[in-house]
Amino acid sequence: MPARRPIPVPTRPTRQRAAVHDVLAGASRPLTPDEIRAAAARRVPGLGIATVYRALRQLVDAGAALVVAVPGSAPRYERSGRGHHHHFHCRACGRVFEVDDCPRDLARIAPPGFRVDGHDLVLYGTCATCDA
Amino acid sequence: MPARRPIPVPTRPTRQRAAVHDVLAGASRPLTPDEIRAAAARRVPGLGIATVYRALRQLVDAGAALVVAVPGSAPRYERSGRGHHHHFHCRACGRVFEVDDCPRDLARIAPPGFRVDGHDLVLYGTCATCDA
DNA sequence: CTGCTTGCAAAACATTTGCAATCCC
């Protein structure tokens, strides 16, 4: 079985997937599945929400997208590969922003015997717009 | 302004609520609504899941409980008031542990103009048991 | 008694899956 290419899942490029991918690529903040569908539907009218979920799962499985979970909010998706960063959740407007910085050395707070290989950080407060 | 605090809702102490509260008080890690129902039902047979959700919402609104969201997992609940801490999500066994420590001074990574009043931190990796 | 609470079932949502038609290679 000559595996010239590691093909985990047979995937064929389609307009729907390209639209979902491009929406994530062009977004400056994490989007919900329905926000993604609304944006992608402008290029592919009639796009079904099921297709969006299927495309998102493939992107996540392929490592091209990440899930961002914030307490009290629906899961959001963002494209990966834009470097390590974190998020800011505005309590006033509910939007989630990216924070292009990271307080390194977080693994030190883990209990002895726990091996840390990653982390998520969410800041809460008021964004620049709502705080004005 | 703190989080949302609508209006002091009239509340009456009942066995169901006490059971839910005590389950959270006695837990050493965040629990899912169904785990809470299963545990509380041992003291109050026939306890309905709807009652658990209602009790949890009241506890959260009253500031007595917190929601812990981890990507890819159902929301979990834990009692508040046991001091500021964070969480560790084991990629192997899926359990969520408490981390009784905090890398302070996290607000410094927020963009200018953003006011930070809180944060959540989740570490990922392998717990002491699974790493052995 | 008065009315907050509960449990059940139905409703409201969110996400997944079955399937026939459709599209890509």
Add this chain to the structure above:
DNA sequence: GGGATTGCAAATGTTTTGCAAGCAG
């Protein structure tokens, strides 16, 4: 043409809500 992919609708799974009966004060 053959098989992956899509959109729709039905199926799942989760959380919320309506309501009559039950309990606390």
